[in-house]
Structure formats: structure tokens, C-alpha cells
Amino acid sequence: MTVTDRHGTAAPAGTATLSSTDAVVAPGGRASTVLRIDRARLAARPGLHTAVVTARTAGGAVVSRTPVTFHVEPRSHDLTLTAVPLPGAPADADVLAFGVVVNLDDPSLFAEYVGVQPGEPVVLRVPAGRYSVLASLWDLGPESTRMGLTGDPEVVIGADTALVFDGAAARPVTASVDGVDTVPVTVGITYEQTGRRGLGWSDFAFAWGADAARGSVFAVPMTGPGVGTFSVHAAYGLTAPGDAPSPYLYDLIRPLGSGIPADPHYRVDGAEQARLARIDQRFHLLDIPGTHVSHKRYGFSPTGAYIAETILDNLPAQRTDYVTPGFAWLDEAFYPVGEAGFDMVTQEAQRTYAAGSRQSLVWVRQPMRTDWYDDPAVSYSGCRPSAPFRTRGMLHVELMDLTDQHQRYGCFPIGDESTSSLTLHRDGRLVGERRAPFGEFEIPQAAAEYRLRYDLDLSAVLPVSTRVTTAWTFRSAGPSGTGRAPLPLFALDYALPLDAANHPTAGTSVFTVRQAHGVPVQDVTAFRVWASLDDGATWQAVPVRQQDAASFAARLPVPAAGQAVSLRVKAEGAAGSGIDQTVIRAYRAG
Incomplete structure (x- = not known):
């Protein structure tokens, strides 16, 4: 008999014993033995283990191998999670925090998604250790959808612990450009986190269109953990006020480092504006009845994570775009074809623009052709x-x-x-x-x-x-x-x-x-x-x-x-x- 943990390391001697180590089995008959595990011998090595019981004949030939998997619970505590709505949440809004709780030293030890509603605490039994406990907090009202990032990227749990996804402490994520009148059409904030080992995880709060213009994205101030990685990026799409096609678009990504500041407002001053890359856009209309054209741009973090997206339908023939340099952007345009009931897309690969650079893009200029x-x-x-x-x-x-x-x-x-x-x-x-x-x-x-x-x-x-x-x-x-x-x-x-x-x-x-x-x-x-x-x-x-x-x-x-x-x-x-x-x-x- 052998006993190993999930890494293949053998357990201490005496961890597992059998009630009997030999049996006489008649042809077609049965025999049994009881496997006993002394969990105390594995107290310092909690987690999954496997015992393999091998039966052999008197001559040593293998008759069977029976694996038995068991879990040794480490020292564990209750983690109680509650949620508080975002500031100004409508009384009739549906509020829900989508949380993720991950052990920072070993995500395979504990990693779980959980939903928490105000007034309905959720209790998780978690092994003692360091955890990321974060959530995107939603309120779904009759007129708008709002989101916020809440929680703590590092919580030490050494006893029963209570944590609040506190939307009331969240601040609005906003941006402005010195000397330029703008309104947001996209606002988002995204975090990416990894533990000491294993795969990472991420979450976001985003708003588009009228929700973005109403200031519907929030974030709670937080500092990064002392283990693994934690990076946060805010993203903004800003256009001219009013219903007319905007002659400009600011597609901005703000790296916030390993935390979220107490005031997440982003002011783009003159020096920052001078660093932005400029894209002179030209939008053509395919020469068919009922024609239109729309444009979308995605932004990506240095790890390749999707962190920005701005889509606009009401386009001028020419538009000047300003984008944050050093990040990868992917552009696409949509246009109708016949009466198929959907738009065709024309899309480019990712592009990264240098600070202060100027380039041009032309969309849906005929002739359309095979390539x-x-x-x-x-x-x-x-x-x-x-x-x-x-x-x-x-x-x-x-x-x-x-x-x-x-x-x-x-x-x-x-x-x-x-x-x-x-x-x-x-x-x-x-x-x-x-x-x-x-x-x-x-x-x-x-x-x-x-x-x-x-x-x-x-x-x-x-x-x-x-x-x-x-x-x-x-x-x-x-x-x-x-x-x-x-x-x-x-x-x-x-x-x-x-x-x-x-x-x-x-x-x-x-x-x-x-x-x-x-x-x-x-x-x-x-x-x-x-x-x-x-x-x-x-x-x-x-x-x-x-x-x-x-x-x-x-x-x-x-x-x-x-x-x-x-x-x-x-x-x-x-x-x-x-x-x-x-x-x-x-x-x-x-």
C-alpha cells in the first residue's frame, strides 16, 4: 500500500493501515479489508491524497490495484460575505455582487465564485491563509445598469472573518480632457490578478452609451497584495456633447498600477494630450440603399486581456481619434450588405501606436473586392x-x-x-x-x-x-x-x-x-x-x-x-x- 499527496510525495509511515493484510478468496468469492487513515499524521500537509491498495498472489503477481482518494481539511474558518449597494442605487434595483474568493498561495486549495445580495450573507468555509476577495457589484434598475469593483485583493484569514462588498464606499470612475468638452460613451475598470502559482483571474465594471454618460461605473479604493501580481486599468471613450456626429474621439487607457486610488478621476492635462497618438479616420458609406457605417475599437492590457471597447454608430465622414500610446488596439467597422439582416465587419489586427504619432485609417472605401x-x-x-x-x-x-x-x-x-x-x-x-x-x-x-x-x-x-x-x-x-x-x-x-x-x-x-x-x-x-x-x-x-x-x-x-x-x-x-x-x-x- 502507498499513500501520496497530489504532488506525488509519499505520506509519513503509519498514515494508512489495513485491518488485515492477507485473505483467502475462493473462486468467484469475495474478501474485504478496512483501510484506516490517520489524518493527524497529515495535519501539516492538508489537501488531496490518494492511497493505492495492491493485492497480489502468494507468488507476487498483481491481482488488483484499488485507489482511494481522500481529503485532509486544513485549519479552516468561516468567511462571511455581505453586500451593500452602490451610492444612489434605485430602491427598486436588483443588486447582486458577483464575487471571487481565491487562495493567493495556492489557488488549487480554494477558488470559488459566489453571488451575494444585500441582506443575505453568504458563509464560506475556507482554509486559513491569504485570499483575494473581490466582486463586481451590479445594480440593475429600470432605467440603467451600474457596476462597481469592490472588495480586497489580499485578506489574511486566521480566524472567522467578515467582509463587506461595500458599494457605499465606491467612487465614480470618470475622466476629463483639459480644454475639450467631452462626454463619456464608454467607461470601464478592470483588474487582473495572479497568486503565488497557477492561473490568474480578472473582473471588471463597464458601462456604455447612456449608462456611461450617467456615471455608472464605480470602484472602491484598494491596494495591491504582497504576493502574486495585481494590475488595474481604467478605460474611457470620450466624445463631443450633443446628438450630432462627434468630430473627435478620445480612446484612453489609464494604468493604475497595483491598486485603485481614493479618487479614480483621470484628468488628461496638456502634457498628457501631447503624448496621445492621433488617428485621422475617414468613414465611407457603401453605395447601397439604407446604408450606414459604425466603428468599434478594442483595447488590450500588456498581458493581452480585453480592457477597453468603444462603439459608435453615428459617424461623421471624418473624425480625429486620440488614443493612449503603448497599448494594443484593434479597430473594425461594420456596414450592411444587401438584405441579409446583419452587418458585415471589416477588421484589422492589433496595432500599437507611438506617443505623439499620427496615422490615418480609411474604412469601407470602394471597390469591395476579394483578397x-x-x-x-x-x-x-x-x-x-x-x-x-x-x-x-x-x-x-x-x-x-x-x-x-x-x-x-x-x-x-x-x-x-x-x-x-x-x-x-x-x-x-x-x-x-x-x-x-x-x-x-x-x-x-x-x-x-x-x-x-x-x-x-x-x-x-x-x-x-x-x-x-x-x-x-x-x-x-x-x-x-x-x-x-x-x-x-x-x-x-x-x-x-x-x-x-x-x-x-x-x-x-x-x-x-x-x-x-x-x-x-x-x-x-x-x-x-x-x-x-x-x-x-x-x-x-x-x-x-x-x-x-x-x-x-x-x-x-x-x-x-x-x-x-x-x-x-x-x-x-x-x-x-x-x-x-x-x-x-x-x-x-x-
């Missing part, structure tokens, strides 16, 4: 497609039916009204065809010339980008062993002179050739553009002028009112890669 994605930057989105690649015997590709810019991806399908075809040719011979924007094709390892083509018909869904055909050519040989290799694909970005309604204005169009990561960069040896004013029935070549190694400028023909412009763009590279993309009804004149 691939291989941005190496971090993205936790489940919508993110994998980069095209091949192995020694397989080629894998995932395409976006529609995107507004290279290295953006969508999340929702176009719908059953669209038709598509994905084909792969190797040295001029058809390898396979798929009726979807993704697929895997069996191919030999030897080097060859490939042509990947995707035909998308959206004429039953959209009045623009009604048909998009893209063909990629490239040379590729398979890697050895079990490795994978990226495909040397080209992509196109279009910067056309379109207004916010995606209608043409006077100006020069700029086309940029993008190349896959992880492969040698190729010189662009040929670049051509054609335009059509009759949905592709006839085409006219458009003169182009090379601006740099990857960009080309052209002046496209001017359409009559209501007339659509279709585009065909073709680029070729020195190492055999190329792209040939046709977008029927790329945009229309107003």
Missing part, C-alpha cells in the same frame, strides 16, 4: 483567416469574399444569393475546384507554375462589386518534411478619389501592389489598368505612372451621373507572381 490575409500582427478574433500556405503535398487557401483594404478580414458570409468558384491550375492543368472561398488541394512537391482563380457573383446581393474575378499566378515548390511554406501572392490596394458616399470626385487614383510575408520581395515589372463604363462589355486602357516600387497613379475616366465604373488591374513580378483582378461596377457616380 487574402497574412498579417503577422496579433489578433484574437475567431474571424481571422489563416494565411495561404502549402506543404509538400497540399495547398491551403482562405479568401475573403469582400474586403475594403488589404490585411483586413470579415466575419460574416455574404449569403446564399451569391455564387462563387475557386479553381487551382498547376502547369496549365486543373488540380481542383471548390464552390467556396477556401479549400485544400493535393499537389506534388516539385516546383511548378500555379494559377489560383476565384470568381464571385454578387449581382443578386449588391448594386456594386456585382462580379469580382481575381487570378493569382505564382511559382512554388513544396518544403521538405512536415514543414509549410507561404505562397508568393500579390494583392492590390485601391485609393480612389471617392467622397464619403463612395461617389467619384476629381483627383488621381493610386494603386498599390502588396506582397506576402515570408517570401522574397519581387520587383513589379508590369502594371496595367483598364476601365469600363458599360459593365465590362468594352474596356479602355488607362495610362499609369509609377510613383515608387509598389505604387502606381492613374486618372480614371469620368462617368456620367448614375453611371458605374468597372476596373481591371493587372500586376506582374520578376519572380513569376502576378495578380489580375476585375471588379464590375467598382463604384458609381452620384
Whole structure:
């Protein structure tokens, strides 16, 4: 017989005994013995233990092994939890504290979620030790939802202990920008904590929209524990007052270190404003009936935790955003497609901006077109497609039916009204065809010339980008062993002179050739553009002028009112890669 704890350490001798150590068992019969545990011998080593009783024949052959698991309770005490509502809680609000109680030295010893309502104490039996006892306190009123962080990130429990999730002691989490009129559209505060060992945990208090404007997020002052880690971040989305589209947005993250101050107000003074990164945003409207566009930005802590989110629907054509530098941000925009009943999303990977930097983002600028994605930057989105690649015997590709810019991806399908075809040719011979924007094709390892083509018909869904055909050519040989290799694909970005309604204005169009990561960069040896004013029935070549190694400028023909412009763009590279993309009804004149 052996006795070990959950780490495999043997128990002291005499911890377990059997009432008898031998038995005579007739064929088909039974025998029993009583296992007795002397828990006093394990008083210094509480927790889970396992005794294994092994039965052998007189010759030593193993007949059976019987495990018996038991728990030795350490010195324990009652922890009584109560809750007090947040300041100004409506009398008819539903109030509930969602608490988490975790042993800081060994979370596996005790970690439990608990719900506590005012006037209804909850008693937990916990082993003596150091604990994090924190809660998000909610009050759900008829007109608003409010939240607050309460509790203590380190409580020493050496006797019966009472702790209050004291909403009355909480202070509002607020922010202001010197010299700028703002109202909050998002307010949040999040903590992340780890113990001496094991996985961490976190919680938050957040409000959006009208709740944020009413000051619905609170926090109790607290200091960090002496073991493990504890970090707190507050987040704010601030816009101009009033109902008109705000010309600016402040997306701010304030690191509070290992605690929450007595006054959690965040004042962004002139020096702090000078450090903010600036993003000049342009929002276009897809040229369809009932169009709209909305924008969302997520913020992440240094550990990758989600700590900020601002979403706005009432957008101007241009907006200036100011964001806290040094943190990862992820942007996305939403726009309608046909009558599918939902919005499409166009999303980027995470970006971190330098202090005082300035950059620009353009959203939903036509033409919408097919593309691939291989941005190496971090993205936790489940919508993110994998980069095209091949192995020694397989080629894998995932395409976006529609995107507004290279290295953006969508999340929702176009719908059953669209038709598509994905084909792969190797040295001029058809390898396979798929009726979807993704697929895997069996191919030999030897080097060859490939042509990947995707035909998308959206004429039953959209009045623009009604048909998009893209063909990629490239040379590729398979890697050895079990490795994978990226495909040397080209992509196109279009910067056309379109207004916010995606209608043409006077100006020069700029086309940029993008190349896959992880492969040698190729010189662009040929670049051509054609335009059509009759949905592709006839085409006219458009003169182009090379601006740099990857960009080309052209002046496209001017359409009559209501007339659509279709585009065909073709680029070729020195190492055999190329792209040939046709977008029927790329945009229309107003």
C-alpha cells in the first residue's frame, strides 16, 4: 500500500493501515479489508491524497490495484460575505455582487465564485491563509445598469472573518480632457490578478452609451497584495456633447498600477494630450440603399486581456481619434450588405501606436473586392483567416469574399444569393475546384507554375462589386518534411478619389501592389489598368505612372451621373507572381 499527496510525495509511515493484510478468496468469492487513515499524521500537509491498495498472489503477481482518494481539511474558518449597494442605487434595483474568493498561495486549495445580495450573507468555509476577495457589484434598475469593483485583493484569514462588498464606499470612475468638452460613451475598470502559482483571474465594471454618460461605473479604493501580481486599468471613450456626429474621439487607457486610488478621476492635462497618438479616420458609406457605417475599437492590457471597447454608430465622414500610446488596439467597422439582416465587419489586427504619432485609417472605401490575409500582427478574433500556405503535398487557401483594404478580414458570409468558384491550375492543368472561398488541394512537391482563380457573383446581393474575378499566378515548390511554406501572392490596394458616399470626385487614383510575408520581395515589372463604363462589355486602357516600387497613379475616366465604373488591374513580378483582378461596377457616380 502507498499513500501520496497530489504532488506525488509519499505520506509519513503509519498514515494508512489495513485491518488485515492477507485473505483467502475462493473462486468467484469475495474478501474485504478496512483501510484506516490517520489524518493527524497529515495535519501539516492538508489537501488531496490518494492511497493505492495492491493485492497480489502468494507468488507476487498483481491481482488488483484499488485507489482511494481522500481529503485532509486544513485549519479552516468561516468567511462571511455581505453586500451593500452602490451610492444612489434605485430602491427598486436588483443588486447582486458577483464575487471571487481565491487562495493567493495556492489557488488549487480554494477558488470559488459566489453571488451575494444585500441582506443575505453568504458563509464560506475556507482554509486559513491569504485570499483575494473581490466582486463586481451590479445594480440593475429600470432605467440603467451600474457596476462597481469592490472588495480586497489580499485578506489574511486566521480566524472567522467578515467582509463587506461595500458599494457605499465606491467612487465614480470618470475622466476629463483639459480644454475639450467631452462626454463619456464608454467607461470601464478592470483588474487582473495572479497568486503565488497557477492561473490568474480578472473582473471588471463597464458601462456604455447612456449608462456611461450617467456615471455608472464605480470602484472602491484598494491596494495591491504582497504576493502574486495585481494590475488595474481604467478605460474611457470620450466624445463631443450633443446628438450630432462627434468630430473627435478620445480612446484612453489609464494604468493604475497595483491598486485603485481614493479618487479614480483621470484628468488628461496638456502634457498628457501631447503624448496621445492621433488617428485621422475617414468613414465611407457603401453605395447601397439604407446604408450606414459604425466603428468599434478594442483595447488590450500588456498581458493581452480585453480592457477597453468603444462603439459608435453615428459617424461623421471624418473624425480625429486620440488614443493612449503603448497599448494594443484593434479597430473594425461594420456596414450592411444587401438584405441579409446583419452587418458585415471589416477588421484589422492589433496595432500599437507611438506617443505623439499620427496615422490615418480609411474604412469601407470602394471597390469591395476579394483578397487574402497574412498579417503577422496579433489578433484574437475567431474571424481571422489563416494565411495561404502549402506543404509538400497540399495547398491551403482562405479568401475573403469582400474586403475594403488589404490585411483586413470579415466575419460574416455574404449569403446564399451569391455564387462563387475557386479553381487551382498547376502547369496549365486543373488540380481542383471548390464552390467556396477556401479549400485544400493535393499537389506534388516539385516546383511548378500555379494559377489560383476565384470568381464571385454578387449581382443578386449588391448594386456594386456585382462580379469580382481575381487570378493569382505564382511559382512554388513544396518544403521538405512536415514543414509549410507561404505562397508568393500579390494583392492590390485601391485609393480612389471617392467622397464619403463612395461617389467619384476629381483627383488621381493610386494603386498599390502588396506582397506576402515570408517570401522574397519581387520587383513589379508590369502594371496595367483598364476601365469600363458599360459593365465590362468594352474596356479602355488607362495610362499609369509609377510613383515608387509598389505604387502606381492613374486618372480614371469620368462617368456620367448614375453611371458605374468597372476596373481591371493587372500586376506582374520578376519572380513569376502576378495578380489580375476585375471588379464590375467598382463604384458609381452620384
